[in-house]
Amino acid sequence: MAGVAKRVPKRQCVICRESNDKRNLTRIVRSPEGEIAVDPTGRKNGRGTYLCDKPSCRAALVRTKGLDRAFKMAVPQEVYDRILQELDAADSGRTVTE
């Protein structure tokens, strides 16, 4: 089979449903133990969902309880607060190379 394009992994933002390069999305994972955390490496075990880096999606994640839908469970507000903190921390730790 000829002409197979090199595939860039694409993932869908849980809020806006736009497909994006995996590296432009942040993975949020629910571990087998039920703990929800930001996964900057994208390699943690568990059920993952993806959030793009638009501020509107980040705000909507909390406002519309996007993690409740993604993980089909009631996610406590304190978990949302922690996720937002971790997202902010991931932002400030990101080095701009372009």
Ligand SMILES: [Zn+2]
């Ligand atoms: Zn989005």
